[in-house]
Amino acid sequence: MTTATEAPRKPSVLRMLLRDVGGTISLVLVVLILLVALVAPWISPRDPYETDLLAIMQPPNEIYWLGTDGQGRDILARMLYGLRVTLAMGLASLIIGGVIGAVVGFCAAFYRRADGTLMRLMDILLSFPAILFGLALAAIFGPGETSVVIALSIATIPLMARIVRGSALVVMGLDYIEAARAIGMSDARLIWRHLAPNCLSAIFVFSTLRLGQVILLGSALSFLGLGAQPPLAELGAMAAQGRNFLFIAPHISVIPSVGIFVIVLAFNLLGDALRDALDPRLRI
Amino acid sequence: MTALLEAEGIAKHYPVRQGLIRAKTVGTVRAVDGVSFSVRKGETLALVGESGCGKSTTARLVLRLIEPSAGHVRFDGVDITTLDRAALRAFRRRAQIVFQDPYASLNPRFTVAETLREPLEVHGIGDGRSRKARVEELLSLVGLAPYHAARYGHEFSGGQRQRIGIARALAAGPDLVVCDEPVSALDVSIQAQVVNLLRDLQRRLGLAYLFIAHDLAVVKHVADRVAVMYLGRIVEVAEKNELFRNPRHPYTRALLAAIPHPDPARRGRIVPLGGDLPSPLNPPSGCRFRTRCPFAQEICAKEDPALEDGVACHFRDELPPAGLDFSGGLAPNAARRLALFAEAGRRQGTP
Numbered sequence: 237m238t239t240a241t242e243a244p245r246k247p248s249v250l251r252m253l254l255r256d257v258g259g260t261i262s263l264v265l266v267v268l269i270l271l272v273a274l275v276a277p278w279i280s281p282r283d284p285y286e287t288d289l290l291a292i293m294q295p296p297n298e299i300y301w302l303g304t305d306g307q308g309r310d311i312l313a314r315m316l317y318g319l320r321v322t323l324a325m326g327l328a329s330l331i332i333g334g335v336i337g338a339v340v341g342f343c344a345a346f347y348r349r350a351d352g353t354l355m356r357l358m359d360i361l362l363s364f365p366a367i368l369f370g371l372a373l374a375a376i377f378g379p380g381e382t383s384v385v386i387a388l389s390i391a392t393i394p395l396m397a398r399i400v401r402g403s404a405l406v407v408m409g410l411d412y413i414e415a416a417r418a419i420g421m422s423d424a425r426l427i428w429r430h431l432a433p434n435c436l437s438a439i440f441v442f443s444t445l446r447l448g449q450v451i452l453l454g455s456a457l458s459f460l461g462l463g464a465q466p467p468l469a470e471l472g473a474m475a476a477q478g479r480n481f482l483f484i485a486p487h488i489s490v491i492p493s494v495g496i497f498v499i500v501l502a503f504n505l506l507g508d509a510l511r512d513a514l515d516p517r518l519r520i
Numbered sequence: 521m522t523a524l525l526e527a528e529g530i531a532k533h534y535p536v537r538q539g540l541i542r543a544k545t546v547g548t549v550r551a552v553d554g555v556s557f558s559v560r561k562g563e564t565l566a567l568v569g570e571s572g573c574g575k576s577t578t579a580r581l582v583l584r585l586i587e588p589s590a591g592h593v594r595f596d597g598v599d600i601t602t603l604d605r606a607a608l609r610a611f612r613r614r615a616q617i618v619f620q621d622p623y624a625s626l627n628p629r630f631t632v633a634e635t636l637r638e639p640l641e642v643h644g645i646g647d648g649r650s651r652k653a654r655v656e657e658l659l660s661l662v663g664l665a666p667y668h669a670a671r672y673g674h675e676f677s678g679g680q681r682q683r684i685g686i687a688r689a690l691a692a693g694p695d696l697v698v699c700d701e702p703v704s705a706l707d708v709s710i711q712a713q714v715v716n717l718l719r720d721l722q723r724r725l726g727l728a729y730l731f732i733a734h735d736l737a738v739v740k741h742v743a744d745r746v747a748v749m750y751l752g753r754i755v756e757v758a759e760k761n762e763l764f765r766n767p768r769h770p771y772t773r774a775l776l777a778a779i780p781h782p783d784p785a786r787r788g789r790i791v792p793l794g795g796d797l798p799s800p801l802n803p804p805s806g807c808r809f810r811t812r813c814p815f816a817q818e819i820c821a822k823e824d825p826a827l828e829d830g831v832a833c834h835f836r837d838e839l840p841p842a843g844l845d846f847s848g849g850l851a852p853n854a855a856r857r858l859a860l861f862a863e864a865g866r867r868q869g870t871p
Contacts, residue, residue: 410624410625411619411620411621411624411625412624412625412626412627414580414585414617414619415617415619415625415685415688416627416638417585418583418585418612418616418617419612419616419638419639419642419688419692420608420609420611420612420613420642420643421638421642425642429638430627433627433629434627434628434629
């Protein structure tokens with residue numbers, strides 16, 4: 237009676253991503269960046285903190301591929317290690333802020349009574365720029381990576397909460413949520429098994445875009461001297477140290493800046509491509 | 521015959537608030553306003569009415585998916601509006617729901633097996649192996665094959681999805697299934713299959729249905745009794761054949777008269793309803809139907825007629841006979857569909 241027709245499988249997200257030029261490029265770049273950060277200690281040509289006062293401010297050459305900075309440290313080595321610090325700060329603040337924000341968002345969508353209060357709280361957080369949080373926290377705890385991570389986490393919470401609440405509200409209106417309620421499961425099971433998995437694509441897309449922004453903000457705070465402290469290698473801090481020699485040896489500032497630019501661009505492009513790839517309307 | 525489900529004066533009022541800081545209630549939407557009915561064991565009560573009259577809200581109220589503003593719902597003699605968490609879970613095992621939209625009612629990330637296993641897991645029915653067997657049993661019960669279990673919802677057609685939705689509702693072994701327009705989103709030929717499946721399941725499992733519909737051809741096929749809703753109230757309740765043969769409330773007559781008639785000689789005796797459904801935010805005083813009723817008198821604006829003897833009308837005994845026999849001549853379209861239903865039923869036999 238009911239003949240089972242073999243429905244074509246939905247193309248995987250990866251395949252959808254690779255269909256798009258921007259998606260392919262950004263995916264390759266992001267994977268490369270993460271890989272380099274992961275294996276930095278093994279591929280680094282020398283110690284990033286080793287100074288050679290006989291070879292300061294050297295432009296890129298065959299010994300120092302990316303040149304040396306004001307204290308004669310190898311910029312390539314510092315870039316590799318700095319990438320780790322920069323990415324770690326970005327990921328940490330994204331995960332901390334993202335998880336808290338997502339919980340707030342799900343609660344606001346699920347417990348409608350709390351919605352108004354929670355969202356007004358988020359609006360308050362939203363009204364402070366991230367840099368201001370960084371300044372305030374650096375004043376309280378002293379400058380350092382921890383202050384940067386806390387500041388960026390707080391700045392991420394309301395954004396993630398809004399995104400999650402929005403997509404959760406859409407899912408909440410669907411019949412399968414009502415069916416789950418009618419079955420009589422607990423709220424926790426309903427949110428975890430039915431609500432959250434169906435909001436994942438929005439969370440992924442936003443996280444990817446936000447990671448780029450957070451890395452940029454983290455580098456900006458380090459550049460302002462509120463984040464990573466010398467001699468720690470961090471892309472923003474490296475750019476800051478080179479600014480005194482901008483006219484004598486521009487590569488000291490320019491190379492880390494280009495690094496930041498490429499990372500942020502890669503994550504932003506990936507976020508855009510992911511949004512298109514996950515959009516069910518574009519699936520064939 | 522004992523009542524399995526009894527609704528007594530249930531109501532759902534939604535306050536309309538205005539103001540930013542201190543919201544003030546400026547009005548109340550009376551989506552459902554004092555509805556009483558009962559569903560007996562193994563019987564089908566159809567709830568009909570135009571869109572916006574509160575049918576679906578009533579369905580959700582009797583399952584306590586939304587909290588009633590007033591009134592009581594008794595299931596097997598127990599008032600479910602006051603149940604605590606544990607008792608409510610036990611109730612959910614016995615009363616289930618099938619939804620209108622087969623595309624929105626299945627979690628896209630679940631396989632069919634996961635969807636059907638979930639009620640068993642939530643209620644702690646059986647162990648791993650017996651659940652697997654139960655899933656296969658449920659699939660065959662609704663006319664699907666065991667190999668469908670591993671597939672996702674999007675791999676099925678609308679009718680098949682609706683079967684999965686029915687299987688999910690049956691998983692925990694309910695006594696009552698609320699069907700919220702279960703076939704109105706389906707093609708006519710698929711409607712016949714699903715309607716017959718529901719009837720077949722009712723016979724085999726002794727289910728009671730609260731069947732929400734706006735399609736009178738479907739109602740005529742499945743219902744034992746029919747309740748007609750208008751603007752949050754029930755205006756008439758009757759045995760199905762009685763209702764179609766002798767509609768007593770003016771609204772029921774208008775509803776039945778709206779079915780196109782094959783015989784031109786019988787057309788046009790009843791003036792079709794004018795105007796629109798009044799807003800439930802500000803329902804008319806007295807009888808709610810009076811603004812569109814051809815028989816309205818002064819008393820109708822003053823007094824709200826109670827549902828007595830199955831009809832909520834001041835002139836229940838004085839109205840002229842309907843003058844139409846709705847039991848026989850249905851529109852050619854509807855008649856064809858009924859024939860289709862019957863034929864599909866025969867072909868289906870008992871699976």
